[in-house]
Amino acid sequence: MLRNFSALFLLLFVQITLAQNTEIIRGKIINSLDEQLENITIHLVETNTVVQTDSEGKFIFKNLAPGIYNLFAVYDGFNFPVExxxxxxxxVSEVILHLGTMNYSLEEVMLQTLTVSEKLxxxxxxxxxxxxxxxxxRANSVEDLVNKSPGVKIRxxxxxxxASNIIVGGFSGNAVKFLYDDIPIDYMGSNFGLTKIPTNAISRVEVYKGVLPTKIGVDALGSAINIVPKTSTKTSGTVSYETGSYNTHIATANANIKLNKNLFLGINSFYNYSKNDYKVDNLPYKDPGTGQVTYIRERLFHNGFNQHSLEFSLQARELTWADLIELKVNSYGLEKDIQNDQFSRARPFGEVYRKEHGNFIPSLKYKKHFFENKLSLNQFLVYSNLDxxxxxxxxxxxYDWKGISHKTNSGSEMGNILLKNGYLHNSFEQFTSRTNLNYLINNYFQIESNTVLSLYNRKSNTGDLNPEGTDYDKVITNLALNSQFFDQKLESNTQLKYLSGHFAGQYNASDNPLENDIVDREVTNSGVSFSQAxxxxxxxxxxxxxxxxNTFRLPExxxxxxxxxxIIANYELTPEESRNINLGYTYATxxxxxxxxxYYRNTQNLIRLKDLNQYQAKYLNLDNVKxxxxxxxxxxxxxxxxLLSGNLTWNDFRLQSSRDKYLNNQHFKDARVANMPFYYxxxxxxxxxxxxLKLTSDFSFFWDYSYVHQYYLDYIEKQFEPDGFLGLFGTSKINTSRIIPNQHTHNAGFIYVRDFTKQSVSFSAELKNIFDADIYNEFKMQSPGRHFRVKITFSF
Structure with missing residues (x-):
């Protein structure tokens, strides 16, 4: 089948290339903001091509077919109106693009940016x-912004x-992939996690559902989140400081310095600190005198977090041999107190903590257009070594939940017999190469290929079986045809994706922590997926x-x-597989x-973490869900x-079968997936x-409301679910405390912005969870109650 498809693809390529495109669009920029004319980016929407203006503000697009085209300029991070x-x-078609002051409210800027991003x-x-x-x-986080997107829920x-778990389009956990500027983000550890990265550090977040763009090349089951950094073509910068409840402090400093017409120096840095010492209910406290257990409300006393992140970049643009070449170096470190185990707050820890750092992470990006902008090359290389x-x-x-220490006979707080001498050190070495090629045949057909090669090596101070570390090699390659038909009314994206993962080593295959069953394995997992959008x-x-x-996800x-x-090793894992159908309608004025x-999902061999005993768990291919x-x-x-906006999401994903002995019976057939919100x-x-108010500066108020319908932490037989429309009304027919109740969260705040000639200062404040509602997330872990944030920002 692949051979026939390739032959058809090649025939189509030859026929289409016979078409001749000879027309030209010539234009000029008029910039009323400042004197900058050179290196302003101009986008041609229909051909997805980009050019830069020259020293006189002129630009040109060649080899076009007759038709209607849309152009817009991007300058200093802003997208200007489409012409x-x-x-x-x-x-020869002539056009003049104007850069001037845009009198938009915050919400209008948001809507315009979304529209332009959709065109890109x-x-x-x-x-x-x-x-x-x-x-x-705004005095809020990237997590808050993403969490308001339809179909998304971050816990x-x-x-x-x-730590957090995200649901996107019915998928959660590792089935949702994260990227930074189109590159899989694992080379940066957890440094750019949604709960950590400040809003000042990035430009936008792209949430993909269903078929993924060819350019990002990941093995997600159908959802991915791409964090896009800021870019600028002139000297500019932002400094901000944010503080709030629980001794929280967030500072950022970002700058782009134009050294000359081709050379730019970038700095992107932030620092996070919080004690996270909010109060929590129903904590089990054992009186040391009487031995009686009561449930109390106390502050978390060992839940602090601090992080620093620094990024330097040196970028050259519009050279004879490169449209863009960028050398970037990242460095970060973080420390997180571990207050309790990840599944409950049954027992507190007072001295357990984790560290993560990557001191020197170099990367190289190269972009170049060839053959009069018909062929584009985008190459990215990165090496990282994380601890x-x-x-x-x-x-x-x-320790008890009042933060008081007591003597005991156990050797360590966590009591895990696998943690040797109370210390665990894992180091991850990674090399990633991403090659994206894009060839514009004509205005209606475009071929794109994307290949991501990742080489991993992990070493551990407990890795006696593999002293040289464990290697894992992954390659994901895409081939796509983008097409337009019927005067651009119908747009098509057809993709073939090949995935392969190879690893080898020794591991203990025993489920008993006191026994050894050493197995030497070499495994290759692979798959071919097809998509049509x-x-x-x-x-x-x-x-x-x-x-x-139909898509595959290789094990992580x-x-x-x-x-x-x-978590113990399991070399027997096989890829997850899902068949997805998506259908949508959009209307906008x-x-x-x-x-x-x-959307419809039919997912096989879902990988789930399964407890084996008091000390251990293992990832297994357990569940089939649709x-x-x-x-x-x-x-x-x-x-x-x-501006008023809102969204609703309803998911109905149910267990079809499972290799879990507890679930593999007829009673749990069609049971709703446990521990996952289904209506929010x-x-x-x-x-x-x-x-x-006739003000000379911006002054905005905002209010946000979030609702999550009750859901169960365990599988509940379908016959015992609440009655009513879509299962949203009534109560369960069984009595269980393993439920997360309905949750209502209100946030409100304001933003004041004062603009000067080339600088601006803003002040914002936000009160979160105004009514101090009890908010719970997965495993019924309680989140912070009422708290506040304030933020001051200076931009130039």
């Missing part, structure tokens, strides 16, 4: 674009810097999308090799818009400067008072 040009055969990507592929740069002045279990450490070196002591533009205000894919390092502590998206989901999103501007939504309102 439409009609290209007539036998003539392959629009047949579904994505929600979250314009973080428009929210950098944070401990405040700033804590992960766990410290549990307290001897013969345990279509978008049909009904009219300028509405379109429909549809896509199908930790899933295969464990963590040399609680200037004042209002709405979107509905539905079901469907619906997302609704709407926005409305009833009056100028007042958000509402937001914001109003800019600038015009009504």
């Amino acid at each position: 439409t040009v009609v290209v007539v055969s036998g003539s 990507k392959n629009s047949a592929i579904k994505a929600d674009v979250i314009p973080v740069e428009a929210n950098t002045r 944070n279990v401990g405040g700033l810097g804590s 992960f450490e766990i410290f549990d070196q307290a001897k013969n002591v345990y 279509l978008k049909y533009n009904i009219n300028p205000n509405s379109y429909i999308r549809a896509s199908y894919e 390092q930790q899933e295969l090799f464990g963590d040399n502590n609680f 200037i004042k209002y818009g709405f979107e509905i998206n539905t 079901g469907l989901g619906v997302e609704l999103q709407a926005n409305y501007e009833p009056v100028d400067n007042l 939504g958000n509402l937001s309102a914001s109003y800019n008072l600038k015009e009504i």
Whole structure:
């Protein structure tokens, strides 16, 4: 089949290339903001090509077919209005683009950025674009912004810097992949996690659902999150300081320095600190005198987090041999107190903590267009060596929930017999290469290929079986055809993806921590996936999308090799596989818009962490799950400067079969997936008072509301689920405390911005969880109650 497809693909390529494109668009920039004319980026939407202006502000696009084209300029991180040009055969089309002050409210800037971002990507592929740069002045986090996106739910279990689990389009855990500027983010450890990275450090977040763009080349089951850094073509920068409850402090300093017309120096840094000492209910406390256990409310006393991150970049643009070449060096370190085990707060720890650092992470990026901008090359290389450490070196002591230490006969707090001498050190060495090639055949057909090669090596102070470390090599390569038909009304993306993972080594295959069953294995997992995405533009205000894919996800390092502590190795894991269908409709006008998206998933061999005994767990291919989901999103501007928006998500994913002995019986057939929210939504309102108060500066208020419907921590037989429409009404027919109840969260705040000639200062404040509601996340871990953040930002 592959051979026939390749022959058809080649024939189509030859036929299409016979078409001749000879027309030209010539233009010029008029910049009323400042004197900058050179190196301003101009985007041609229909061909997905980019050029830079010369010293006089001029630009040119060649080899175009007659038709209608849309252009826009990007300058200093802002996307300026789109200009439409009609290209007539036998003539040169002229256009002038104006850069001037844009009198948009914050919400209007958000909407415009989303629209432009949709044009930049392959629009047949579904994505929600979250314009973080428009929210950098708000005293909130990237996590907060992403969590308001339709179909997304982030469950944070401990405040700033804590671990979190994300649900996107019905997938969760490792099935959702994270990227930084289109590159799989694992080479940066957890440094750029959504609960850690400040808003000032990035430009936007792209949330992909269903078929993924060819350019990112990951083995997700159908969802991915791409964090896009800021870029600028002139000297600019931002400094901010944020503080809040629980002794929280966040500082950022970012700058882009133009050394000359081709050379730029970039600095991106941030620092996070928080004690995260919020109060928690129902903590078991054993009275040392009477031995009686009561449940108390106390502050978390060993839950602190601190992190530093520094990024330097040296970038050259518009050279004869490179459109862009960038050398970047990252360095980071973080330390996180471990207050309790990851599944409960049954027992506190007082001296256990973890460290993670990568002192020197160099990367190289190279971009170049060839053959009059028809062929583009984007090459990225990175090397990293990361250290992960766990410290549990307290001897013969345990802590109660009042933070008081007591003597005991046990050797360490965690009591895990696999943690030798109370210390664990894992080092991860990684090399990643990503090669993206894009060839524009003509205005209607484009070929793209993307190959990501990742070489991993992990060593551990407990790795006696593999003293030279354990190697894991992965390659993921995509080939895609992007097409347009019927006067650009129908857009198509067709992809073939090949995945392969190879690893070898020795491991203990015994499930008994007191026994050894040493096995020597060499394993290669591979798969081929196919996807087809279509978008049909009904009219300028509405379109429909549809896509199908069968996709694979290779097991991750930790899933295969464990963590040399609680999680033991399993070399028998096989890839997860899912068949997905997505269908959506979008309607948008200037004042209002709405979107509905539905999806169906049939997923086999889901990898799940399974407890084996008191001390150990193992990742296993356990569950087969299928079901469907619906997302609704709407926005409305009833009056100028007042923006209302909201979304709802309902998922109905159910267990079909399992290799888990507890679940593998007819009673749990069609049971809803446990420990996963299935109905949740958000509402937001914001109003800019600038015009009504006749202010010379921006002054905006905002309010956000979040709802999560109750869900169960364990599998509940379908016959015992609540009755009513979609299972949203009534109560369960069995009595269980293993439930996370309905949750309502309200946040409110304001932003004040004062602009000067070339600088601006802003002040914002936000009160989170206004009504101090009890908020729980997975495993019924309680999140912070009412708390506040304030932030001051200076930009130049």
